[in-house]
Amino acid sequence: MEEEQHEIRTEMCSSGKEKPKADQLEFGRIFTDHMFLMDYSDEKGWHDPRIVPYEPLSIDPSSMVFHYGQSVFEGMKAYLTSEGDAQLFRPQRNFSRMNHSNNRLCIPPIDEAFALKALKQLVALDKDWIPEAEGTSLYIRPFIISTEAFLGVAPSTHYKFIIILSPVGAYYKEGINPIKIAVEHDYVRTVKGGTGEAKTGGNYAASLKAQEMADEGIAQVLWLDGVERKYIEEVGSMNVFFKIDGKVVTPALNGSILEGVTRNSVIQLLKHWNVPVEERKLSMEEVIKAHQDGKLEEAFGAGTAAVISPIGELVRGEKHLEINQGKTGPIAKRLYDTLTGIQYGKLEDPFDWVEKVENVKESALKASS
Amino acid sequence: MEEEQHEIRTEMCSSGKEKPKADQLEFGRIFTDHMFLMDYSDEKGWHDPRIVPYEPLSIDPSSMVFHYGQSVFEGMKAYLTSEGDAQLFRPQRNFSRMNHSNNRLCIPPIDEAFALKALKQLVALDKDWIPEAEGTSLYIRPFIISTEAFLGVAPSTHYKFIIILSPVGAYYKEGINPIKIAVEHDYVRTVKGGTGEAKTGGNYAASLKAQEMADEGIAQVLWLDGVERKYIEEVGSMNVFFKIDGKVVTPALNGSILEGVTRNSVIQLLKHWNVPVEERKLSMEEVIKAHQDGKLEEAFGAGTAAVISPIGELVRGEKHLEINQGKTGPIAKRLYDTLTGIQYGKLEDPFDWVEKVENVKESALKASS
Numbered sequence: 001m002e003e004e005q006h007e008i009r010t011e012m013c014s015s016g017k018e019k020p021k022a023d024q025l026e027f028g029r030i031f032t033d034h035m036f037l038m039d040y041s042d043e044k045g046w047h048d049p050r051i052v053p054y055e056p057l058s059i060d061p062s063s064m065v066f067h068y069g070q071s072v073f074e075g076m077k078a079y080l081t082s083e084g085d086a087q088l089f090r091p092q093r094n095f096s097r098m099n100h101s102n103n104r105l106c107i108p109p110i111d112e113a114f115a116l117k118a119l120k121q122l123v124a125l126d127k128d129w130i131p132e133a134e135g136t137s138l139y140i141r142p143f144i145i146s147t148e149a150f151l152g153v154a155p156s157t158h159y160k161f162i163i164i165l166s167p168v169g170a171y172y173k174e175g176i177n178p179i180k181i182a183v184e185h186d187y188v189r190t191v192k193g194g195t196g197e198a199k200t201g202g203n204y205a206a207s208l209k210a211q212e213m214a215d216e217g218i219a220q221v222l223w224l225d226g227v228e229r230k231y232i233e234e235v236g237s238m239n240v241f242f243k244i245d246g247k248v249v250t251p252a253l254n255g256s257i258l259e260g261v262t263r264n265s266v267i268q269l270l271k272h273w274n275v276p277v278e279e280r281k282l283s284m285e286e287v288i289k290a291h292q293d294g295k296l297e298e299a300f301g302a303g304t305a306a307v308i309s310p311i312g313e314l315v316r317g318e319k320h321l322e323i324n325q326g327k328t329g330p331i332a333k334r335l336y337d338t339l340t341g342i343q344y345g346k347l348e349d350p351f352d353w354v355e356k357v358e359n360v361k362e363s364a365l366k367a368s369s
Numbered sequence: 370m371e372e373e374q375h376e377i378r379t380e381m382c383s384s385g386k387e388k389p390k391a392d393q394l395e396f397g398r399i400f401t402d403h404m405f406l407m408d409y410s411d412e413k414g415w416h417d418p419r420i421v422p423y424e425p426l427s428i429d430p431s432s433m434v435f436h437y438g439q440s441v442f443e444g445m446k447a448y449l450t451s452e453g454d455a456q457l458f459r460p461q462r463n464f465s466r467m468n469h470s471n472n473r474l475c476i477p478p479i480d481e482a483f484a485l486k487a488l489k490q491l492v493a494l495d496k497d498w499i500p501e502a503e504g505t506s507l508y509i510r511p512f513i514i515s516t517e518a519f520l521g522v523a524p525s526t527h528y529k530f531i532i533i534l535s536p537v538g539a540y541y542k543e544g545i546n547p548i549k550i551a552v553e554h555d556y557v558r559t560v561k562g563g564t565g566e567a568k569t570g571g572n573y574a575a576s577l578k579a580q581e582m583a584d585e586g587i588a589q590v591l592w593l594d595g596v597e598r599k600y601i602e603e604v605g606s607m608n609v610f611f612k613i614d615g616k617v618v619t620p621a622l623n624g625s626i627l628e629g630v631t632r633n634s635v636i637q638l639l640k641h642w643n644v645p646v647e648e649r650k651l652s653m654e655e656v657i658k659a660h661q662d663g664k665l666e667e668a669f670g671a672g673t674a675a676v677i678s679p680i681g682e683l684v685r686g687e688k689h690l691e692i693n694q695g696k697t698g699p700i701a702k703r704l705y706d707t708l709t710g711i712q713y714g715k716l717e718d719p720f721d722w723v724e725k726v727e728n729v730k731e732s733a734l735k736a737s738s
C-alpha cells in the first residue's frame with residue numbers, strides 16, 4: 001500500500017442512531033454509527049481505507065463469499081475504564097491471527113499496524129457507544145470477504161476488509177456461572193490439514209449441527225479430534241483447560257485448534273503465578289480417569305466473549321461428570337478476576353497487554369477534516 | 370409456504386444487456402438479465418418468490434453468511450437442442466441434494482418442486498442467453514445464504530434463496546483432453562463428521578490452498594480421506610473413477626464425498642452397458658499397485674462442468690503415473706459422448722434424465738402479466 005493511501009478518509013453519519021439502554025444490551029445485534037472499510041484488488045493491493053456510516057453492503061450475487069466461503073474474521077473488545085478511557089486487549093494478536101487465517105484461505109495479508117491504527121480511529125469516533133455498566137463492552141468484528149464476481153473455484157482477486165462495532169452486555173448477568181457441556185461424537189468441527197487453526201466461516205458453519213442436536217441445557221459441545229476421535233480440541237468457540245492433580249492442562253496447538261488470545265493470556269498468567277501448566281495431547285479417557293480418581297479439580301473454557309467459562313458438568317453419552325461440585329473453581333475465578341481486572345483497567349497490567357485508544361477526540365477531528 | 374405465495378412475481382429489466390459473442394464465452398463471469406429470489410424468515414417461512422433484474426444484493430455487514438459461512442449452493446446447466454429447445458439434466462437431483470446440504474447446515478428445506486418450477490420460469494425468460502455453439506451451455510447456480518444481522522454463532526433466522534444464470538463456453542475448446550492431477554498430502558478437503566457430503570462454501574474455501582501450492586501443470590488435486598490419508602475421495606470438484614483390470618471403481622459414498630449427479634449417471638450408464646462397476650473403498654496403494662501391474666486401464670473425473678475429465682497423469686510425490694499413455698480412454702470417451710449426447714438432445718434419453726423447459730414464451734408472458 002502506498003504511503004499516501006494510509007490516510008483514512010472519514011465520512012461522518014449525518015445523525016447518530018439511538019443508543020441501546022444498559023439493560024437492553026445483547027450480543028451482536030446492534031451496531032454503531034460507523035464502520036471501517038478497505039478494498040483489495042490484485043492490481044491496486046489494499047486501497048481506499050475509509051470510515052463511513054454503518055450501512056448495508058452492495059454486493060454482486062456472484063461474489064465468491066456467497067459461494068465458496070473464502071472469508072476470515074476476528075473478534076475482540078474495547079473496554080471503558082472508570083476514568084472514561086477506551087482500551088483494547090492485545091489487539092495486535094488478533095490482527096496477526098487474521099493474517100495467519102488469511103494465509104490458509106489464500107487471502108492477501110493486511111498491514112497489521114495499519115489495521116490497528118484504523119481500528120483505534122474507528123473506536124475513537126464511536127467511543128460514546130462503549131457501554132459503561134459493569135461487564136459490558138464494545139465488541140469489535142474485523143472481517144474479510146471475497147468479492148470477485150466470478151463462479152470459478154479459485155482465490156478471489158477482490159476483497160473487502162471491514163470492521164464493525166457492537167455494544168454488548170455482560171456475559172454473566174448474575175456473576176460468573178458454570179456451564180454444562182457435552183462431548184460430541186457424531187460431528188467434527190475440523191481436522192488436521194483442514195482449516196481449524198484459521199478463523200474462517202466454514203468452521204462455524206460446520207459446528208452448527210452438533211449444537212442443534214445437543215440436548216437441552218447443553219451450553220456448548222466439546223470437540224474431539226477428527227482423526228482418532230479421542231483427543232480433546234476445543235469447547236464451542238473457546239479453548240479449554242482442565243486442572244488435573246494440581247496441574248492445568250490444555251490441548252497443544254496441533255493444526256486444528258484455534259490459538260486463542262485468551263488461551264495465551266491464561267497460560268502466561270498461570271506461569272506467572274507458578275501454577276504448573278501443560279500444553280499437550282489430552283484424551284477424553286484421561287479426563288474421565290482423573291474424574292474417577294477424584295483428581296479432576298477444575299475445567300473451564302477461555303475466549304473473548306466469556307473470558308473464562310467454568311464447566312460444572314461434562315456429559316458423555318449416559319455418563320454425567322460433575323466437576324468441582326458444579327461450582328466455579330478457584331483457578332477459574334482468579335483468572336476471570338485478573339483478566340477482566342486488566343481489561344477494564346482496574347488492575348495493574350504487568351504484561352503490557354492493554355492498548356489505550358489515545359487522543360480520542362483529536363484523532364476523530366483530524367480524520368474528518 | 371402458503372399456496373398463494375407460490376405465485377412468482379416478475380419484474381422485467383428495462384433493457385437487456387449485451388450478450389457475449391460465442392468466442393468470448395468463459396465460465397461464470399457474465400450473468401443474464403434476470404435472477405430468481407425468495408426470502409425466508411422463521412415467522413413467514415419461504416416467501417415472496419420473485420424474478421427480478423440481475424443486480425447487486427444489499428446485505429447488512431453483520432449478516433451471518435459473511436462471518437459463519439452458513440450457505441449452500443448447487444450447479445447444473447441448461448442446454449439448447451438443435452430444435453431450439455432448452456433442456457435441463459436431472460435438475461430434481463440438484464434440488465434434493467440442496468435439501469441434503471441444507472440439513473447439514475441447519476438451513477430450512479426448500480420446496481423442491483417449486484424451486485424447479487421457478488428455475489424453469491427463469492430459464493424460459495432468459496432463454497435467449499443460452500449460447501448455441503457446440504459444447505456451450507447456460508450454467509445455473511442456485512444458492513442459499515444466511516442473512517440475519519446477528520453475530521451470534523447459531524443458525525440464522527433469515528435466508529435468501531437465489532438462482533443466477535451464466536452463459537458458459539465449451540469446457541474442452543479443442544476436444545476432450547486428459548489432465549494431470551496430483552495426490553494431496555498436506556491438506557484435506559473435509560473429513561467424516563464434517564461437511565464433505567454437503568455442497569457448502571467452507572469445503573471450497575478449504576480446498577483453495579492445496580491448488581495454490583500445487584506445481585504448475587497440475588489441473589486438480591486428488592483428495593485423500595482426512596482420517597487415514599489412504600483412501601481416495603474426489604479430484605478437485607469432481608467425483609473420480611478408475612478402471613482397474615476390467616472393472617470401473619469409484620469411492621463409495623462415505624459421508625465425506627459429495628454425491629455427484631454425473632457420478633450417479635455414470636454408474637447407471639455403466640450398468641446399462643454391462644460394464645462391471647464397483648462403489649467401494651479404494652486406496653491410493655491399490656491404484657499404484659494396479660499401475661505397476663499394468664492393470665490401471667483408465668482414470669477420469671466426473672462432474673457437471675467438464676462432464677467427463679480423463680486423467681492422463683497422476684503425480685504422487687516423485688512418482689509420475691502415466692495412465693493409458695496419457696490419452697483419453699474408450700470408457701471415458703463413450704461416457705462423455707453419451708452424456709453430452711443426451712444433454713444436448715442428440716441421443717435418446719432411455720433413463721428419462723432430460724427435463725424440457727416447456728412453453729418458454731408462454732410461461733414468461735404469464736409471469737410478467
Ligand SMILES: Cc1ncc(COP(=O)(O)O)c(C=O)c1O
Pocket residue numbers: 075234236237238239258259260261262263302303304305
Ligand atoms: C473456535 C474458537 N476457539 C477459541 C476461541 C477463543 O479465542 P480468543 O481467546 O482469541 O477469543 C474462539 C474465539 O473467540 C473460537 O472461535
Ligand SMILES: Cc1ncc(COP(=O)(O)O)c(C=O)c1O
Pocket residue numbers: 444603605606607608627628629630631632671672673674
Ligand atoms: C466437491 C465436488 N465433488 C463432485 C462434484 C460433481 O457433482 P456433479 O456431478 O453433481 O456436478 C462437484 C460439483 O460439481 C463438487 O463440487
